[in-house]
Amino acid sequence: MEFILLWGFYILTFYAFLPGIISRLFGFRVFQKGRSDRNLALTFDDGPDPVYTPQLLDLLKKYNAKATFFVVGIHAEKYPELLRRMHEEGHLIGIHNYVHKSNWLMRPKTVKRHISKTSDIIESVTGKRTTYYRPPWGIVNLFDYGNLGYLQIILWSVLFGDWRKKVGVDRLHKRMMKRCRGGEVLLLHDCGLTLGADREAPANMLAALERFLEEAASRDLHCVRIDELIRETDQERANNPSWLRHIIVRTWFLYERAFHLAFGLKTTNCDDPVFHFRVRPYHGKSMMLDDGVELKHDDLILELHFDNKRLYDIGRRSRTSMQLAIQMIRSVEKTLPELAEYVLDHPDLRVNVKALYGVSMLHRGPEQFGFTVRDLSNGLFSWMTKKYLRLLMKVIHPQGQRRLRQHAEQMVPKMMAMSVETLIERYGKTRNYAYESRTAERMILLDQGVENVPHPL
Incomplete structure (x- = not known):
């Protein structure tokens, strides 16, 4: 029994824990923060949501801000008109698995199937196949590095706990303003249906985001898609x-x-x-x-x-x-x-x-x-x-x-x-x-x- 537990520990360590630590600490095979003086990236997970995503799109349009949406396949399949609107209004759409399930709990073959199915849904609506992927909770397993080499894995530089309603608008806004600067990759959520999230939490996020966008504009900061921030970062790294x-x-x-x-x-x-x-x-x-x-x-x-x-x-x-x-x-x-x-x-x-x-x-x-x-x-x-x-x-x-x-x-x-x-x-x-x-x-x-x-x- 002890032998089985020991091997289970080794497998869990090398399959799950170590890849996540390496990605997060050293940025191996992932993009999590850019180099820019004036541009930052807003990213939204878990949607689309029929209540909150349209409000979010209206808000982004009002402030001429662009964002990246990492959509869950079952939601995207249900609300294709929201994907179409994201695409038509110039936002970038990425993959967040077909269901919101950790890659630690799935075999590599299952992860690939989730990604492929969600990518097919996005392509069927927008006519364009995405190459951007954010695993749920930012968790990758050992085989993701090789199996997902054709994708750009996107993590984040900061998250704010906006999936919890009790954080409140003021506290959420205060947290966001601490990272209101170029190069940041901000993680927010436009859907509260994920396990552990509060259904009404995106309402607080929208209120805090509007105040954030107002102050970002006053600082001459621009919200851009993740691919634009990556291009700028690549160029900056090449020059410096x-x-x-x-x-x-x-x-x-x-x-x-x-x-x-x-x-x-x-x-x-x-x-x-x-x-x-x-x-x-x-x-x-x-x-x-x-x-x-x-x-x-x-x-x-x-x-x-x-x-x-x-x-x-x-x-x-x-x-x-x-x-x-x-x-x-x-x-x-x-x-x-x-x-x-x-x-x-x-x-x-x-x-x-x-x-x-x-x-x-x-x-x-x-x-x-x-x-x-x-x-x-x-x-x-x-x-x-x-x-x-x-x-x-x-x-x-x-x-x-x-x-x-x-x-x-x-x-x-x-x-x-x-x-x-x-x-x-x-x-x-x-x-x-x-x-x-x-x-x-x-x-x-x-x-x-x-x-x-x-x-x-």
Whole structure:
């Protein structure tokens, strides 16, 4: 009996208690507080409620405030018109399980089913699938980290006990004003039907919130959706990295330098490098490039490596993934003529090397420069490359972590190759390279949903 109790204690500790402590204390895999001088996030759990949610939406509209609603699936299913109104009025909708039940009390498979069912309900009403999730009571279990990797788990920086009616309006308002500042993620409730809550408690919350919104406006503070606060926080962290991130970046640069020395990588411009390269045999399957040149196993290639210091600097300057991609295109535009001249100045490369070759997760637009883009074959190399490039994206991209979650299907490394013949033909003589750049940029803008982008001509 003692043995069974001991193992039960171990399982409960590692399955439930430790993941929750790690998430709350260290912020592992969760977002709980932002970095902002003027923006804070209002978040509401347990709704929608047919009595209090409409009043809350009226109040938010009155003060031009945006919020994030983490809805319970059974309530959302019952009141789709409230979800529709949230969406139409510009608020963000997240998941709070199908029923308000702790993840500690459910198997991982059951948690996934709750989330999927609630996400389906939200999508059926709004036409948009959500990627934001708040587990009831903020409790995660051991398997949530892996199973819910496609979601952004949202916790909070402060809660006020507003689910209890006895707190009262004045005391609740006083508590809220102590955290009336930028970066905070405030947890409130627009429904009092949860176990332990008082049915009429949201009425007090609404009265205290109106006073809070008045004073926040007088302080020039803005209530924004959680995704906006996350974007601002990501940008702030990119511009002002923490000491730990700074150490990671410096270590990464040292590793890159060691790699360049170990494998003898070269560049066409030591003062302002874009690509580093080395000559090596091609080890993949035979591939027909778009210009009709066949790249075979053991053909010599010029393997390209984007300069990671430059990549990091571009990432810090770029506010969106679109800006990042366009800045990279302009860098490629600059260096391809240099590569062509380098090959022409080295006859052995001109004769023996078959193609330029590289692997990247930013692979929209390079066809306009003459590259052929292909999927990597499944295998150990593909798996390791994907892991490395995803880590790289988290470091350099302005919203790398968020983008990897929301666009996981796009964040797949692909192989890019250009025959040396095409390189020399297109870039080995004076010509208007800007056409390729503008065309590639146009493809990215269209892909991002920008309308009426003029043709390069």
